[in-house]
Amino acid sequence: MDLYEYQARQLLEEQGIDVPKAVFAQNSHEVAEAAEVIGYPVVIKAQVKIGHRGQAGGVRIAHNRDEAILVAEDILPMTIHGHKVSGVLVTEAKNILHEYYVSISVDRSSRDFDVLATANGGTEVEEVAKQHPESVKRLHISALEDFDLDAATKMAESIGFYHADSNQAAQILLNMWRCFKENDATLVEINPLAKIGDPDDEDSKTLCALDAKISLDNNAAFRHDGWKRFADPIVPDPFEQRAREHNLHYVHLRGEVGVIGNGAGLVMSSLDAVAFAGEDQGTGVKAANFLDIGGGASAQVMSESLEIILSDPQVESVLINVYGGITSCEQVALGILEAIDQLGASKPIVVRFDGNKAAEGLQILADANTPNIHVCKTMGEAAALAARLGAHGKEEQQ
Amino acid sequence: MNVFIEDNAPVIVQGITGHQGMTHTARMLKAGTNIVGGVNPRKAGETLQFEDAEGNTVNVPVFATCQEAKDATGAQASVVFVPPKFAKDAVVEAVEALFEVVVVITEGIPVADSAYFVELALRKGVRIVGPNCPGLLTLPETADSNGVNLGIIPDGIVSRGPLGLVSKSGTLTYQMMEELSDIGFTACLGAGGDPIVGTTLLEALQAFEADPKTKAVMLIGEIGGNAEQDAARWAAEHMTKPIVAYIAGFTAPEGKQMGHAGAIVSGGKGTAQDKKDALEAVGIKVGRTPSAAAELMREVLASQA
Numbered sequence: 001m002d003l004y005e006y007q008a009r010q011l012l013e014e015q016g017i018d019v020p021k022a023v024f025a026q027n028s029h030e031v032a033e034a035a036e037v038i039g040y041p042v043v044i045k046a047q048v049k050i051g052h053r054g055q056a057g058g059v060r061i062a063h064n065r066d067e068a069i070l071v072a073e074d075i076l077p078m079t080i081h082g083h084k085v086s087g088v089l090v091t092e093a094k095n096i097l098h099e100y101y102v103s104i105s106v107d108r109s110s111r112d113f114d115v116l117a118t119a120n121g122g123t124e125v126e127e128v129a130k131q132h133p134e135s136v137k138r139l140h141i142s143a144l145e146d147f148d149l150d151a152a153t154k155m156a157e158s159i160g161f162y163h164a165d166s167n168q169a170a171q172i173l174l175n176m177w178r179c180f181k182e183n184d185a186t187l188v189e190i191n192p193l194a195k196i197g198d199p200d201d202e203d204s205k206t207l208c209a210l211d212a213k214i215s216l217d218n219n220a221a222f223r224h225d226g227w228k229r230f231a232d233p234i235v236p237d238p239f240e241q242r243a244r245e246h247n248l249h250y251v252h253l254r255g256e257v258g259v260i261g262n263g264a265g266l267v268m269s270s271l272d273a274v275a276f277a278g279e280d281q282g283t284g285v286k287a288a289n290f291l292d293i294g295g296g297a298s299a300q301v302m303s304e305s306l307e308i309i310l311s312d313p314q315v316e317s318v319l320i321n322v323y324g325g326i327t328s329c330e331q332v333a334l335g336i337l338e339a340i341d342q343l344g345a346s347k348p349i350v351v352r353f354d355g356n357k358a359a360e361g362l363q364i365l366a367d368a369n370t371p372n373i374h375v376c377k378t379m380g381e382a383a384a385l386a387a388r389l390g391a392h393g394k395e396e397q398q
Numbered sequence: 399m400n401v402f403i404e405d406n407a408p409v410i411v412q413g414i415t416g417h418q419g420m421t422h423t424a425r426m427l428k429a430g431t432n433i434v435g436g437v438n439p440r441k442a443g444e445t446l447q448f449e450d451a452e453g454n455t456v457n458v459p460v461f462a463t464c465q466e467a468k469d470a471t472g473a474q475a476s477v478v479f480v481p482p483k484f485a486k487d488a489v490v491e492a493v494e495a496l497f498e499v500v501v502v503i504t505e506g507i508p509v510a511d512s513a514y515f516v517e518l519a520l521r522k523g524v525r526i527v528g529p530n531c532p533g534l535l536t537l538p539e540t541a542d543s544n545g546v547n548l549g550i551i552p553d554g555i556v557s558r559g560p561l562g563l564v565s566k567s568g569t570l571t572y573q574m575m576e577e578l579s580d581i582g583f584t585a586c587l588g589a590g591g592d593p594i595v596g597t598t599l600l601e602a603l604q605a606f607e608a609d610p611k612t613k614a615v616m617l618i619g620e621i622g623g624n625a626e627q628d629a630a631r632w633a634a635e636h637m638t639k640p641i642v643a644y645i646a647g648f649t650a651p652e653g654k655q656m657g658h659a660g661a662i663v664s665g666g667k668g669t670a671q672d673k674k675d676a677l678e679a680v681g682i683k684v685g686r687t688p689s690a691a692a693e694l695m696r697e698v699l700a701s702q703a
Binding site for chain 1: 421482483506507508509510513514516517518520521532550551552555565566567568569570571572573576591593594618620621622623624625628644646647648649650651653654655656657658659660661665670686687688689
C-alpha cells in the first residue's frame, strides 16, 4: 500500500526526521487558514499516489492569501495521471542549497534490504543511475543483522555530504531504517533530502526531508491495526470496493470481457489471452477486469464474483477459466448457475474447466441447458470465443 | 537422489491439525508421500489417522516441536500450513531443526518475516520452497519408489519424464503439467508469488542443471521483480540444458498488484515484456500462451532426439 506524502512525512516525523511545517487541507478555506499559520510564501502540493505531479501542475507556490486560494481551487479538482487529487499539503517554502536522494527498500533479487543514496537528488534516481552511476551508493542490510550508526556514517560519508552534514545525514539514515522496520515498510524514500538555510550562515544550514514516499507491506497489516490510520479518503472504484468486501482479488480494467479464474497466474494469463485474441481478430477487445476466486472457492464465492462482473456495464461477455486443483469445478458450475438464476443474466458466458471435478462441473452446466453458457475445451479457444462475443456485444450497443 | 529430495523421504507437517493441514495431509498421503508426523504444541501426544494410497490406515503422531518430530521420525522435510501471524516462528523452528527441505504453503506472510527465515535458511544450508507457493512434487526415479508431493499440487496429472518445471504461479503450474503430461517430469517446483522466496527461479535452474535425469526445463514467470532476468543471466553462462519459458501479465497495468504480493509492475519495472526480452536475449524461447510454450518445448525435445 502506497501512502500519500502527508502520511509519509508523518511517519518520518515520528522518527525525529526534520520535515518542513505543513498542513493537509481539502478545501480552499482550509488552505488559506493553513498558509496564515505557516507564513507566506507557501508551497501547495497535490496529494496523489503517483509521481511526476510537479510536471502536471500539481505543485505550486503562493505568496499571499489570494494566490493561495486560486492555486488551491486549481489543484483540488485535478486528476493527475488518472489519480484524483485527495487534498493538498500546504508547506513552508524552504531555501534549498542542495538536494540529495536516500531510500531504503526490499531488494527482491538479493533477498535483503537495500539502502540507496546519491548527492544528485531531486530527480528520479533511475535517471541519476543511468547518467552518473558512480554517484549512486548502495548498501545491503541482511535481514538477520541491523543497520548501525557506524554503517550509516560510512554510507553518509561515501555519498559526499559536505563534512558538517554527515553526522546529521547518518542519523537520518538510521531513523529511516527504524521507520522502515517499525512500520513494515517495503519502501522509505526521501527525495529530496534537502540542505536548506542561509547560504551565508553556516549555522543555519541543516538537512530537511522535503518530499517522501513510503509503501507499506499489505501482508503486515495484521500487526498494525489494519493500517486504519492510513485509510484512503478517496472512495475507491465501486467494483474494487465490492470485491474487497467479499475478500476477492479484483482489479478493474478497461475492456469488454469480464474474466474470472482461480489463481493469480492463470487469471493474468487469461487477461493476456483475451487481449491477444482481440488483437488477432482485429477488434482490440481486452479484459474488463482481473478476478481471482482463489483456491478452494465455494459456489457462493463463484456466484458473488460473477455478480460483480455482470454488474459492470462495460462487460459484454465473460470468460470463466478454472483449472481445478483444490477448487472443485462442480462448485464453480453451481455458482455460475446460481448467479445467472438470481440476475436473469443474458450476457454470453464462456466456460473452460479442467482438473478437479471438471467432468462433473460440465455436466451440471449441460443439464441446466442455459443458452448463454458456452463451453470450450481449451483456454485458447475459450479466450478467442469470449473476445469474439465481447466485440459483438460492443457493436450491437453502438 | 531425486531433484531437491530423495524418493520415499519421510516428511512432517506443521499446522497439521488445522483445516488446511488435515485436508492436504490426507491428500499427500494418498499421493504416496511418506508423512511420518505433525507438529502442533497444543495437540502434542495425539495421534491422527489417515489413509495411504492403498487405503491402509496410517497413524500420524503429533509432536510439540520440529526438533522432537525430527528426532522421533528421522523426517527430512517439513510442509508448513501455519497461518501468516505464526508462520515466521514455525519456519524458523523448522530451519533450526535442520530439515533438508522446508516447503511453506502459507500466503500472506509479511515480507520482513520471509526475508528473515530465508536468510537464516541460506546460512544453515536448508532449502526453503515458497512461501505463497503450491509446493514441490517429485516423480519417482524407480518403479518401486515414491516421489514426494509436498504441498497442494494435485496428484495424478503427470508421471515421470525428462522435464523439470519451475513456476511462480500455482494454477499455471497445473496447467503446464497438463499440457505436457504425455512427456512427463522429474520434478515440479512452485517457487511462489511473494517478493522474497526461499528458492528462486535461478536456484531451481541450478538444481535441474545438476540433476542428470532432467533433460529440459520449463520456466513460468510473471510480472514483478527481476527473478526471470536473474535466471536468464545465470542460464546464459551455466546452463547446458534447454529452457523454454512462459510469462504471464503482458496486459497488467502499472502499479496494480495482480493477486500475488509480488506481482506488480512499479515505476515501469518488472514488466512481462522486459522479462521476455531478457530471456530471449540469451536464446530462451518464450511462448505467448501456456499452450504455445508447451509446443515450443515439444519442438526443442524433438530437435534434440
